[in-house]
Amino acid sequence: MSDLPVVGIVGLGLIGGSLARALRAGQHRVVATTRSPDARTGARALGVDVVDGVVAVVEGSDIVVVATSLAVLPDAVAEVATLAAKAEHRPTVTDVGSVKAPIAAVVPAGARELFVGGHPMAGTEHSGWAAGDAEMFRGRTWALALDEATDVTRWAAVACLAVAAGSTVVPVDPAEHDAAVALTSHLPYVLAAVAAGGAEQGRHPELMRSLAAGSFDSLTRVAGGHPTLGQEMAIENRDQLATAIRSARLALERVEDDLLDGRDDAVAEVFDAGRRGRQRLVDAARPAPPTTVSLGSTGLVDLGRRGGRVVAVHAVTGAEVEVDVTVPGEPS
């Protein structure tokens, strides 16, 4: 993929603004729209073509990245996808939302082949253009959804963008994505909020804060982040998150019963299982050597299920894309 596509970005907040910086650093042409005066000035200084409104972005770009806040993302994706389907050059549309099935569901039928849902697993507790960073996506994973409507050529083009921004790409079914992030992202936000808020309700909250250990600090870190991201993710991923909460609280109830009934071996096993899980998480972050394979849509989703990631995108032939992949944690 040698000719760099022109990338449109709708919204230049933390994620959109970071992506604009990363792509400009990589010599992409970027067309963007934003309501923030700071972002307009900052983006122009980087050579971004700042335009007014989504129509101009869709008209002027090959791939449109919808990077608004999650609360308005479904409407923005629906609008951009509708415009893209009507445009003669039929640009690809992607998004950066932390849920994938509900976003895919708002894409109109005529635009589904243009759409590739995305979720860069990056961010900080800050928000807005000023908090952006060209290195935001470096070494992170970027989930890219595949379903029966996905055009592998367009998927590969979006994967190239994610790789250009420094990420590795996890191919994933939208519903499986949402179930996974309910456990690995949204549940942690709920636990952080419940723990940080719960400590306020004790008899001596000031004493509790004095006795807050590093473990409490780690647990509650994300409770102090973006003012609405937690609730937006929770509400967008309502059913999957409710399932994840339910399994967590049933597991907690077992620990509580084991403690009160003196089943200390069972308590120890909970900690042992946690230690094994944590070790596998650490192992999965270790780089693995890449291999080159050609995969279609099903093969890509299977790769993702095995923990595989795309680290480079080569040519597309028919419905298959030649990619370099790594599967961390698997013996090589």
Added chain:
Amino acid sequence: MSDLPVVGIVGLGLIGGSLARALRAGQHRVVATTRSPDARTGARALGVDVVDGVVAVVEGSDIVVVATSLAVLPDAVAEVATLAAKAEHRPTVTDVGSVKAPIAAVVPAGARELFVGGHPMAGTEHSGWAAGDAEMFRGRTWALALDEATDVTRWAAVACLAVAAGSTVVPVDPAEHDAAVALTSHLPYVLAAVAAGGAEQGRHPELMRSLAAGSFDSLTRVAGGHPTLGQEMAIENRDQLATAIRSARLALERVEDDLLDGRDDAVAEVFDAGRRGRQRLVDAARPAPPTTVSLGSTGLVDLGRRGGRVVAVHAVTGAEVEVDVTVPGEPS
């Protein structure tokens, strides 16, 4: 308090070994016993008087710090306290265990006035002498228990040690300590273990690990720590931890119901409350200017309940100790 006491340390693991280093750096004489050959060699090189067994430690020191692993700590405290009560010089006995009421309960009646329960809120995921660090306690809080049996002069002497090691001291009732750390330390360990272990039980655990966000990494960090500390703390603080787990899972059940019943305002309020709690935690870590006060046992416990910490120890007069205190987060 100008004449430095001779400090005995029973056990030179992560905490005992770090304390030995910190006190030697501050010119204290230190007498210690340990079964670890590495620790014996390392401690001798620092000028620690390494002896064989607790009898020699008790005989040779003014304050004995029992710093064994939590699993054997109650037995070790009982043994050292019994020896101390029989010794002519009646040394003070303290410990570094992460629960306080169960430890206080094993101190024999004749030794209760010698005992001051302690809990330095410090540590890492490593263990053993080699992982120790003279700076381990710098800037951390060190809880020191007070109850009706506590001798304020001995309490002040142990507080001096904690301050010498770089910590600020939180005076605390033993049962209130255990309730607070159940929420702020032991519950985070349980949540980390349940989350890290639970992710293994999903349909595609490798995919989940690929999609683990920074929030999951923070949440599960302590699940990978010391191989038995989590379960030892849980079992020693059984009832208080069960209460903390129960309140967490009831809060989670409310979030689950609110999500499924579409009460999005209630979901938002959970995140808002978490944000307020996290902000207060961050504020409480900010230094506050010290003031000098004279406090007895009740006044010290009240100070701790308000989030106050002792940062310097001056003279003891009768049953009151003159101390410099800070109350972070309170308007000064």
